[in-house]
Amino acid sequence: MTTRYITSVSQIPGLSAEEKKDIGKVENWFSFKASEYYLNLIDWSDPYDPIRRLIIPDPGEIEAEDGDLDPSGESTYTVVPGLQHKYARTGLLLVSDRCAGLCRYCFRKRLFVEGADEISPDVTAGINYIRKHPEVTNVLLTGGDPLMLPTRKLREIIADIRTIDHVHIIRIGSKMLAYNPMRISEDTELLGLLREYSLPEKRIYLMSQFTHPREITPEAEKAISALIDAGVMILNQTPILRGINDSGDLLAELFRKLSFVGVSPYYIFQCRPTHGNHIYSVPIEESYRIFEEARSQVSGIAKRARFVMSHATGKIEIAACTKDYVVMKYHQAADPEEMGKVVVCRRNPSAYWFDDYVSIVDECPLSSMDGPRNDLATGAPPEADTLSE
Numbered sequence: 001m002t003t004r005y006i007t008s009v010s011q012i013p014g015l016s017a018e019e020k021k022d023i024g025k026v027e028n029w030f031s032f033k034a035s036e037y038y039l040n041l042i043d044w045s046d047p048y049d050p051i052r053r054l055i056i057p058d059p060g061e062i063e064a065e066d067g068d069l070d071p072s073g074e075s076t077y078t079v080v081p082g083l084q085h086k087y088a089r090t091g092l093l094l095v096s097d098r099c100a101g102l103c104r105y106c107f108r109k110r111l112f113v114e115g116a117d118e119i120s121p122d123v124t125a126g127i128n129y130i131r132k133h134p135e136v137t138n139v140l141l142t143g144g145d146p147l148m149l150p151t152r153k154l155r156e157i158i159a160d161i162r163t164i165d166h167v168h169i170i171r172i173g174s175k176m177l178a179y180n181p182m183r184i185s186e187d188t189e190l191l192g193l194l195r196e197y198s199l200p201e202k203r204i205y206l207m208s209q210f211t212h213p214r215e216i217t218p219e220a221e222k223a224i225s226a227l228i229d230a231g232v233m234i235l236n237q238t239p240i241l242r243g244i245n246d247s248g249d250l251l252a253e254l255f256r257k258l259s260f261v262g263v264s265p266y267y268i269f270q271c272r273p274t275h276g277n278h279i280y281s282v283p284i285e286e287s288y289r290i291f292e293e294a295r296s297q298v299s300g301i302a303k304r305a306r307f308v309m310s311h312a313t314g315k316i317e318i319a320a321c322t323k324d325y326v327v328m329k330y331h332q333a334a335d336p337e338e339m340g341k342v343v344v345c346r347r348n349p350s351a352y353w354f355d356d357y358v359s360i361v362d363e364c365p366l367s368s369m370d371g372p373r374n375d376l377a378t379g380a381p382p383e384a385d386t387l388s389e
């Protein structure tokens, strides 16, 4: 079963003429795109259907002057055209400026607007940079969706990366399993490519983006099985989104279903304050509650995700909330000195982003601690006698 892409709301049969008129205005700012397959997952009798909300433009996107186009400052970490290097061990190659659908809450809208130049179809400079940086053990292919590239082009990129000894993991960030799983299950050349380059000591990971349990269809399960059979590991990441997955029970169902089909829940993200995203955002402390409610209902395997915020300074985990405080921890940090840093803030139920917390009452970087954890902050191995204490 192949699927067709629809790129204008005027072509959607499920919408009334009135709705098309309202929604059409949003398209001028951030386009609409969906596969016919994905549109068929929508329950058109429900105006609040979460799948509909995820993909069909909402006039609210252009009503508020909120956010900016690059809230995590990603572009500032671009070291050569098409390559971001923010965390020492990971290089991000932006290889595609197309997706199989346009998520309304997209955090990379800037890549789809006219004049965007962060994507580089020629990855030579990026790969040369990685070759000269032995600390890079992971390369994430992203964009856009790398699986929108022709398989032939993907082969060139993956084969080139595999000539670099120090790169062990190749990740492909893709929402294709949700938007058009047949792109994977029906392309034997793609599956052959993944099988060839996902090696016992050098795996390929597919970073999937299932946002709602209804996206895990029999078609998606077939594609997941094909990927697993090709030796690909699959990890899932998704933001918590208002009206889409902002309930503990629903998120628990997503975690559960993912674990049943062999996909490991990896990250739950705080929705980035990108322009147009406010109507999809849930305050941090509410998201944390939803996340914990979901985790309390599932097995250990299904609750492996962390709740994080991709901030300009690093990936900050929201680790705990007490009656008065929120405890956050740098899971990844752009500045290695900040790795593992714990930040305790006074609670602010209206906070949507790290910057909304002004009252920092305690700050304990690992580098200020004694013992082996002090060494972890600098990346140096702990002394043997310290470990045995």
Ligand code: SF4
Pocket (backbone or CB within 6 Å): 098, 099, 100, 101, 102, 103, 105, 106, 107, 108, 109, 143, 144, 145, 174, 175, 209
């Ligand atoms: S798949 Fe990712 S890059 Fe593409 S529209 Fe969705 S959030 Fe944006």
